[in-house]
Amino acid sequence: MSEALTTGASPLQREQAVTVFEKGAPGRRAFACPELDVPEADPAALLPAGLRRSEPARLPEISEPELVRHYVRLSKRNFDLDSGFYPLGSCTMKHNPRLHERVAALPGHARLHPLQDPDRAQGALELMWRLERSLSEIAGLPHVSLQPSAGSHGELAGVLLTRAYHEDRGETRHKVLTPDTAHGTNPATVTMAGYEVVKVGTNADGGVDIDDLRAKADEDVACLMLTNPNTLGIFDQNIEEIARIVHGVGATLYYDGANLNAVMGRSRPGDMGFDIVHFNLHKSFTQPHGGGGPGSGPIAVSDRMEPYLMKPVIRRVQGSNGHAPRFELDHDRPKSIGRLRGFQGNYGTFVRAYAYIRSLGAEGLQDASETAVLNANYLLARLRALVGAELPAAFGTLCMHEFVLSGAPMKKELGIRTLDLAKRLLDHGFHPPTVYFPLLVDEAMLIEPTETETKETLDAFAEAVAAIVAEAREDPAIARNAPYTTPVRRLDEAGAAKRPVIRQPL
Amino acid sequence: MSTYTATTPQDLETMLAEIGVASIDELFAALPEGVRLGRPLDLPAGLPEQDVYAHLRELAERNVSAEDELTFLGAGMYDHYVPALIDMLMSRSEFLTPYTPYQPEISQGGLQVMFEYQTAISELTALPVSNASVYEGPSAVASAAYLAKLANGRRKVVVSRGVHPHSRETLLTYAHGYGAEVVEVGLKDGVTDAEAWAAAIDDDTGAVIFQQPNFLGAVEDAAALAEAAKGSSAVVVGAYDPIPLGILRPPGECGVDVAVGEGQPLGNRLDFGGPSFGFFAATEAYLRRMPGRIAGETTDVDGRRGFVLTLQTREQHIRREKATSNICTAQALNALAGVVYLAWLGRRGLVELGELLLQRTHYARERLTALDGVEALHDQPVVREFALSLDADVRRVIERCQDHGVNPGYALGDDYPEHPGGLLVALTEQRSRADIDRLADVLGAAVAAERTTAQVTA
Numbered sequence: 024m025s026e027a028l029t030t031g032a033s034p035l036q037r038e039q040a041v042t043v044f045e046k047g048a049p050g051r052r053a054f055a056c057p058e059l060d061v062p063e064a065d066p067a068a069l070l071p072a073g074l075r076r077s078e079p080a081r082l083p084e085i086s087e088p089e090l091v092r093h094y095v096r097l098s099k100r101n102f103d104l105d106s107g108f109y110p111l112g113s114c115t116m117k118h119n120p121r122l123h124e125r126v127a128a129l130p131g132h133a134r135l136h137p138l139q140d141p142d143r144a145q146g147a148l149e150l151m152w153r154l155e156r157s158l159s160e161i162a163g164l165p166h167v168s169l170q171p172s173a174g175s176h177g178e179l180a181g182v183l184l185t186r187a188y189h190e191d192r193g194e195t196r197h198k199v200l201t202p203d204t205a206h207g208t209n210p211a212t213v214t215m216a217g218y219e220v221v222k223v224g225t226n227a228d229g230g231v232d233i234d235d236l237r238a239k240a241d242e243d244v245a246c247l248m249l250t251n252p253n254t255l256g257i258f259d260q261n262i263e264e265i266a267r268i269v270h271g272v273g274a275t276l277y278y279d280g281a282n283l284n285a286v287m288g289r290s291r292p293g294d295m296g297f298d299i300v301h302f303n304l305h306k307s308f309t310q311p312h313g314g315g316g317p318g319s320g321p322i323a324v325s326d327r328m329e330p331y332l333m334k335p336v337i338r339r340v341q342g343s344n345g346h347a348p349r350f351e352l353d354h355d356r357p358k359s360i361g362r363l364r365g366f367q368g369n370y371g372t373f374v375r376a377y378a379y380i381r382s383l384g385a386e387g388l389q390d391a392s393e394t395a396v397l398n399a400n401y402l403l404a405r406l407r408a409l410v411g412a413e414l415p416a417a418f419g420t421l422c423m424h425e426f427v428l429s430g431a432p433m434k435k436e437l438g439i440r441t442l443d444l445a446k447r448l449l450d451h452g453f454h455p456p457t458v459y460f461p462l463l464v465d466e467a468m469l470i471e472p473t474e475t476e477t478k479e480t481l482d483a484f485a486e487a488v489a490a491i492v493a494e495a496r497e498d499p500a501i502a503r504n505a506p507y508t509t510p511v512r513r514l515d516e517a518g519a520a521k522r523p524v525i526r527q528p529l
Numbered sequence: 530m531s532t533y534t535a536t537t538p539q540d541l542e543t544m545l546a547e548i549g550v551a552s553i554d555e556l557f558a559a560l561p562e563g564v565r566l567g568r569p570l571d572l573p574a575g576l577p578e579q580d581v582y583a584h585l586r587e588l589a590e591r592n593v594s595a596e597d598e599l600t601f602l603g604a605g606m607y608d609h610y611v612p613a614l615i616d617m618l619m620s621r622s623e624f625l626t627p628y629t630p631y632q633p634e635i636s637q638g639g640l641q642v643m644f645e646y647q648t649a650i651s652e653l654t655a656l657p658v659s660n661a662s663v664y665e666g667p668s669a670v671a672s673a674a675y676l677a678k679l680a681n682g683r684r685k686v687v688v689s690r691g692v693h694p695h696s697r698e699t700l701l702t703y704a705h706g707y708g709a710e711v712v713e714v715g716l717k718d719g720v721t722d723a724e725a726w727a728a729a730i731d732d733d734t735g736a737v738i739f740q741q742p743n744f745l746g747a748v749e750d751a752a753a754l755a756e757a758a759k760g761s762s763a764v765v766v767g768a769y770d771p772i773p774l775g776i777l778r779p780p781g782e783c784g785v786d787v788a789v790g791e792g793q794p795l796g797n798r799l800d801f802g803g804p805s806f807g808f809f810a811a812t813e814a815y816l817r818r819m820p821g822r823i824a825g826e827t828t829d830v831d832g833r834r835g836f837v838l839t840l841q842t843r844e845q846h847i848r849r850e851k852a853t854s855n856i857c858t859a860q861a862l863n864a865l866a867g868v869v870y871l872a873w874l875g876r877r878g879l880v881e882l883g884e885l886l887l888q889r890t891h892y893a894r895e896r897l898t899a900l901d902g903v904e905a906l907h908d909q910p911v912v913r914e915f916a917l918s919l920d921a922d923v924r925r926v927i928e929r930c931q932d933h934g935v936n937p938g939y940a941l942g943d944d945y946p947e948h949p950g951g952l953l954v955a956l957t958e959q960r961s962r963a964d965i966d967r968l969a970d971v972l973g974a975a976v977a978a979e980r981t982t983a984q985v986t987a
C-alpha cells in the first residue's frame with residue numbers, strides 16, 4: 024500500500040503552476056461593455072486630469088473559456104470537504120447541505136439591497152428575527168445580535184460589550200482572563216479591545232485550574248473567556264464554580280462558541296452561567312468555509328448586557344386588527360457600543376443557518392451533537408486500540424465532540440513528528456487533523472470527526488493512521504518526506520517568509 | 530435522526546461497545562446535573578427539504594429585490610452584474626467547502642487564488658502589499674486605524690465626514706476599545722474641508738481617513754488630502770470604491786499609505802449586506818503590520834512552484850495577544866469572486882466600465898437636476914453616484930417612486946441632518962439611459978406631487 028502512495032509524479036504534479044496574469048494575450052477579453060447610450064460629454068471636463076489614472080491597472084487580458092479553464096484547473100488543486108474526510112479539530116467540518124446554496128441564491132435574498140426600506144424587506148427581517156430566536160433558545164440567553172462577521176469578530180463584540188457594561192457602572196477594569204488552552208483569537212481580541220491578557224492554567228483533568236483562577240480573579244478583571252467543552256474536547260465539570268468565582272468579582276463570563284457542536288440540546292451556555300456567547304455559523308450551523316470564509320459570528324447575551332448590543336437591533340411589532348406582525352430596525356439605542364461593520368451582517372450565512380435549523384428542528388440538532396460526540400468517542404476508541412501507545416490521548420478516556428492526541432511518544436519511539444503523520448495522511452486521501460494546537464500538549468493533534476461522517480469513514484481513517492505508524496516503524500523516512508501524491512510536496516515556508524513574494528511581478 | 534447523520538442501530542451498538550459505554554447518555558456524564566437542559570429545545574420540528582425550500586422561498590418573495598424594481602440604491606453596495614462563471618466557480622465544492630488552507634500541499638488552488646487576488650488588488654490600488662481579504666468595508670476602515678495605532682502609537686484619528694457613516698460608526702466602536710480619539714472633519718461644497726482637515730492634523734495624530742469617492746459621490750482630491758498629512762507621523766488611509774479605480778488616480782500614486790474598501794462591487798451579490806469582502810492594501814512599510822492572511826510564492830522540495838500562507842508571525846495563532854489583529858476566518862470565497870471579476874473585466878474592461886459610468890452619471894445628474902424642485906447637492910466631479918437636494922419630503926418621494934416600481938436612491942437626512950432633502954443616486958452598468966429617463970419621469974412626478982400635497986396641507 025505505502026509503495027503505491029510514494030510513487031512518481033501524478034498528472035497534477037506535472038502541471039506547473041501558472042497564474043492568471045501569465046495567461047491570455049494582449050487584446051483578449053471576456054467582458055463586453057454596454058454601448059455608450061447617452062450623449063458623450065468631454066471626459067476631461069467630467070474628470071480633470073489630476074484626478075485621473077494615467078495607466079490602466081495591469082489586469083489579465085483573457086477570454087472567458089481560458090478563464091473558466093484556469094480556475095477549474097486550480098480548483099482541482101484543492102482538497103475539499105465534499106471529496107473526503109476533514110477532521111480538522113475546532114473547525115467543525117460537517118457536511119454543507121446544497122439546499123442552503125439554492126435558497127441563499129433566490130433573488131429575493133441574493134439581490135436584496137441592504138438599504139432597502141425595511142417595509143420592503145420584511146421577509147429578510149423576519150428570517151433574521153427567527154434565526155435570532157432560534158439561536159437564543161439554543162444558547163439559553165435572551166438577546167441576539169447577528170452582526171459580527173466571524174468568531175473573532177463576535178469575540179470583539181463580546182469584550183467591547185463587557186467594557187461598556189463596566190463603564191456604565193462607573194468601573195474601570197484592566198484585565199481579561201483566558202485559559203492557556205484558548206484559541207489565539209481570544210488573547211488577540213483582548214488586546215484589540217484595550218485590555219491586558221492574564222493567562223489561567225489548566226488542571227490535571229484538562230479543565231480550568233480553579234486555584235489559579237481564584238488567585239487571579241479580582242476586581243480588576245473584566246471578563247473570563249472560555250470555551251466549554253474546551254479546545255481539549257473536555258467539558259469543564261467545574262463550570263458552575265467557575266461562573267460563581269467570575270461573577271463574584273463582578274466580571275462577565277464569555278463563551279467562545281466554536282465548540283457548541285458538542286452540546287446542542289443537551290446543555291446551554293446561558294444555563295452554565297455565561298453572559299455572552301458567540302456562535303460560528305460556519306461551524307455548528309453549516310455555512311461552508313469557502314477556503315477561509317465567509318463566516319458569521321452572531322452573539323447571544325443576558326439581560327444585563329442587552330442595553331449595549333450593537334446597532335441596529337431587529338424589533339417585532341405586533342400587528343393590530345389581525346394584521347401580520349412587522350419587523351423594524353431599531354437604531355435608537357443610547358447605550359449601544361455602536362456598529363462593528365456595515366449593514367446587517369452576513370445575511371447570506373443567516374439564510375443557510377436558518378435553513379439548517381428548520382431542516383433539523385429540535386430533535387435533529389440534538390441528534391447532531393449526540394452523533395458528533397459518539398463519532399469522536401468511537402474514533403478515539405479505535406485509535407486507542409490501534410495506536411494507543413504511540414499516540415495516547417492527552418487527557419481522559421472519553422471526550423466530547425473532539426479529542427487531543429499527543430504525538431510525543433511517536434516522535435520519541437519512531438522518530439516521526441505529528442507534522443510527518445499529518446503530511447503522510449495526505450497520501451491516504453485524508454485531510455489531517457489540526458496540529459500543534461492546543462499549545463499545552465506536546466506534538467498535539469486535535470481531531471474532530473463531526474456527526475456527518477459514517478462509521479466506515481472513521482474506521483478507514485483510524486486504519487490509515489495505524490498504517491502510517493506501522494510504516495514508520497519500518498522506515499520513518501517515508502513519513503518524514505511525505506507527501507508524495509499531492510499537486511506539490513512539502514513547501515519551503517521559511518523561505519517564503521524570509522523573502523516574501525506576495526504578488527506576481529508584472 | 531437527521532438526514533445528515535448516518536448511524537444505524539447496528540452502527541450504534543458496535544460503536545458504543547467499542548467505546549465501552551452502554552448509552553449515548555453516558556458520553557454526556559461529564560455534564561454536571563445543574564447545567565443539563567433536561568428538556569427538548571423549544572424549536573419547531575424538523576422539515577423535509579422541499580418544505581424548507583418552500584418556506585425560504587416564501588420569505589424571499591416578501592422582499593423587494595433589485596430583480597423586482599428599477600433600483601438606484603447604492604451607498605456602499607452596488608447592483609453590478611455578476612457574470613455566470615462566478616456563480617459556477619463559487620459553487621464548486623473545491624472552492625466552497627475547504628477550510629482556511631492550513632495544509633498547503635492540498636490547498637494550492639485556494640492559495641494561488643489568494644496570490645492572484647493580492648496581485649489584482651495591488652494593481653488596482655498601485656500599492657505593493659495586499660492581504661488576502663478582511664471581513665468587509667467599514668471594519669476594514671477601523672482595522673486600518675488599528676494598524677496605525679500599532680505602528681505609531683498616536684492616539685488621535687482624523688476622519689472625514691465624507692467617509693461612509695457605517696465606517697465612521699465602526700471606527701468609533703473599535704477606537705473606544707483600543708483607546709483612540711476620533712475627530713471628525715466636516716465637508717465643504719461636498720468634499721472634505723481642506724483647511725479644517727489640515728488644521729486637525731497634529732503631533733498626536735496617528736491616522737487620517739478619507740473616502741474616495743466620498744459618501745456624497747464626490748471625487749476628493751486624494752493627493753491634496755494625503756499631502757496635508759505629510760510631515761506628520763499620521764498613516765494616510767483611503768477607503769476606496771474599487772470600480773471607479775479603473776479611471777481614478779490610484780491611492781499608491783496619491784501618497785496614500787493604506788487603501789481599504791468594500792469589495793462587494795467586484796463580482797459579489799448584494800445579499801442584503803453580506804457576505805462580501807474587504808480589501809486591505811498598503812505600502813511596503815506596513816507589510817509586517819498587516820491584518821489577516823497573506824499568501825506567498827515559494828517552491829516545494831522538488832523545486833516546483835507553489836504557494837503558502839506566509840508572514841504568519843503577525844497572526845493570532847502564533848503571536849496571540851501580540852498579534853496585529855484578531856482576524857482568523859476572513860472572506861476567501863468572496864475574494865475569489867473579486868479576482869475572477871477583475872480578470873473577467875480585464876485590463877481594458879475596467880477602464881471602459883469606469884468611462885461608461887462616468888458618462889451615464891453625468892447624464893443622470895443633468896437630467897435629474899433639470900427637474901423642478903431638484904438640485905445638485907454639490908457640483909464636484911462624480912463618477913458613479915451623486916447627491917441631489919429635493920425640495921420635498923425625501924422619504925415620501927421615495928415611497929411614491931417605489932409605488933411606480935422605481936427605487937430612486939438613498940435618503941441622506943438621517944446620516945446628514947444638514948441635508949434633510951438629500952438623495953443619493955447610484956448607477957451601475959445595469960442602469961441604461963432608458964432606465965435613467967424613466968427615473969427622471971417618475972422622480973419628477975413624485976416631487977411635483979409631494980410639493981402639491983405639502984402646499985395643500987400648509
Ligand SMILES: Cc1ncc(COP(=O)(O)O)c(C=O)c1O
Nearest residue numbers: 113173174175206208281857858
Ligand atoms: C476555539 C476557537 N475560537 C475562536 C475561533 C475563531 O473563529 P473565526 O475563525 O470564525 O474568527 C476558532 C476558529 O478557528 C476556534 O477554533
